[in-house]
Amino acid sequence: MAIVIPYTPREVQRDIHQIMDDHRFVVLVAHRRMGKTVLAVNQLIKRSIIDGRDNGFYAYVAPFRNQAKAIAWDYLKHFSRAIPGLKINEQELYIELPNQARIRIFGADNPDALRGHYFDGVIFDEVAQIKSEVWGEIIQPALADREGWAVFIGTPKGINLFYDLYKHAHENDLWVPLLYPIHQTMKTADPPLSPEEVERLKGEMSNNAWRQEFLCDFSASADDVLIPVDLVTEAAGRVLTERDIAGLPVVVGVDVARFGSDSTVFFRRQGRQAFPPLVLQNMSNKDVSARLVSYYHEHKPAAIFVDAGQGQGIIDWTIDQIPGVVEVPFGGRALNEAKFLNRRSEMWYSLREWIMAGGAIPDDVRLCKELAAPTYSFNATGKIQLEPKEKIVERLKFSPDLADALALTFAQPVLLPGVINRPGKAVQKSSLYGRHQ
Numbered sequence: 001m002a003i004v005i006p007y008t009p010r011e012v013q014r015d016i017h018q019i020m021d022d023h024r025f026v027v028l029v030a031h032r033r034m035g036k037t038v039l040a041v042n043q044l045i046k047r048s049i050i051d052g053r054d055n056g057f058y059a060y061v062a063p064f065r066n067q068a069k070a071i072a073w074d075y076l077k078h079f080s081r082a083i084p085g086l087k088i089n090e091q092e093l094y095i096e097l098p099n100q101a102r103i104r105i106f107g108a109d110n111p112d113a114l115r116g117h118y119f120d121g122v123i124f125d126e127v128a129q130i131k132s133e134v135w136g137e138i139i140q141p142a143l144a145d146r147e148g149w150a151v152f153i154g155t156p157k158g159i160n161l162f163y164d165l166y167k168h169a170h171e172n173d174l175w176v177p178l179l180y181p182i183h184q185t186m187k188t189a190d191p192p193l194s195p196e197e198v199e200r201l202k203g204e205m206s207n208n209a210w211r212q213e214f215l216c217d218f219s220a221s222a223d224d225v226l227i228p229v230d231l232v233t234e235a236a237g238r239v240l241t242e243r244d245i246a247g248l249p250v251v252v253g254v255d256v257a258r259f260g261s262d263s264t265v266f267f268r269r270q271g272r273q274a275f276p277p278l279v280l281q282n283m284s285n286k287d288v289s290a291r292l293v294s295y296y297h298e299h300k301p302a303a304i305f306v307d308a309g310q311g312q313g314i315i316d317w318t319i320d321q322i323p324g325v326v327e328v329p330f331g332g333r334a335l336n337e338a339k340f341l342n343r344r345s346e347m348w349y350s351l352r353e354w355i356m357a358g359g360a361i362p363d364d365v366r367l368c369k370e371l372a373a374p375t376y377s378f379n380a381t382g383k384i385q386l387e388p389k390e391k392i393v394e395r396l397k398f399s400p401d402l403a404d405a406l407a408l409t410f411a412q413p414v415l416l417p418g419v420i421n422r423p424g425k426a427v428q429k430s431s432l433y434g435r436h437q
């Protein structure tokens with residue numbers, strides 16, 4: 001018996017459905033208002049019927065359960081209503097088809113609800129807002145039992161899980177990357193928006209927002225991002241030579257772990273070149289201090305800037321063993337108090353200026369994510385203030401330890417080996433040894 005659901009896909013959607021049918025893993029990057037959620041729901045309904053799996057189990061996963069319920073759940077019930085014998089469970093948010101296949105709505109904000117299941121097919125919507133652990137530690141193993149498929153759908157939002165998956169799809173034969181910016185879908189016979197509406201949106205949105213939301217540009221950032229993604233990407237792709245940094249002082253930033261999952265990071269910089277950081281985990285202050293002493297003798301930095309908030313123990317152990325150790329309070333007074341709210345805002349802004357001036361960083365995905373994460377604003381007196389670290393951690397789902405360590409290398413200008421330039425005077429290396437200098 002033929003089952004006809006109330007869904008007529010547009011030309012682009014038909015093409016995407018076919019690609020999804022033919023491939024196990026698909027990453028779909030699409031502009032806003034293209035109809036991604038409707039497409040996703042109908043793909044689940046279709047595959048739950050034609051896959052022919054015994055007790056098939058399929059999932060739609062959105063960043064938040066309430067969001068999924070408000071949008072996808074209504075779509076799921078609407079488009080499946082023509083199926084005879086359909087069962088609907090409002091409490092658990094699933095439908096059961098006559099072939100015993102189930103499609104269930106989940107929120108990635110409750111990962112425990114996803115554990116313990118097998119999945120024959122999963123669609124992730126708005127992937128940029130989902131923790132990488134949900135895919136790597138929960139869903140991917142749950143697909144392995146029955147060799148299930150997965151589709152990742154969304155619009156770019158910086159460097160995150162969605163970016164990683166899109167990049168991975170270009171490098172793996174089992175994966176297919178798809179990119180649909182607005183100009184591509186507008187060429188079809190049945191475009192998702194009218195030309196007039198597209199022009200209105202383009203004229204009223206900021207350039208960054210337009211690039212991100214409708215041109216599907218991963219390098220676009222929100223207007224209040226301190227270090228835009230495209231600048232970070234450029235910095236990660238730069239290659240400097242020894243001649244570019246010869247004679248310039250080596251500076252080290254040390255960000256000390258706050259909690260068990262955080263890392264202590266030594267970040268070394270010489271002029272416009274930042275070198276791969278040393279990352280330490282689950283080490284005592286005494287052991288970290290010993291590593292820092294060894295690190296000093298290996299690289300001979302002119303200054304070592306240590307986070308005073310969590311690094312007091314490190315400073316206590318090292319300040320009399322090696323020269324150049326300087327306490328830096330992230331929340332302390334800025335050197336330029338007229339422009340910056342605190343030292344942290346000033347260091348990060350200096351890091352931004354350094355990148356814009358040609359700074360080169362290691363091509364490290366996590367570092368790039370951390371650098372492109374913080375936003376900034378101006379307080380009531382017009383001073384620049386960086387977004388609180390707690391907000392950054394909430395969005396990234398991890399602490400920006402690498403980026404903070406690199407920012408620490410800009411705590412104070414170091415003009416020559418052994419000479420630190422403080423406001424109004426130059427201080428010789430010998431004066432850095434004491435705690436209160």
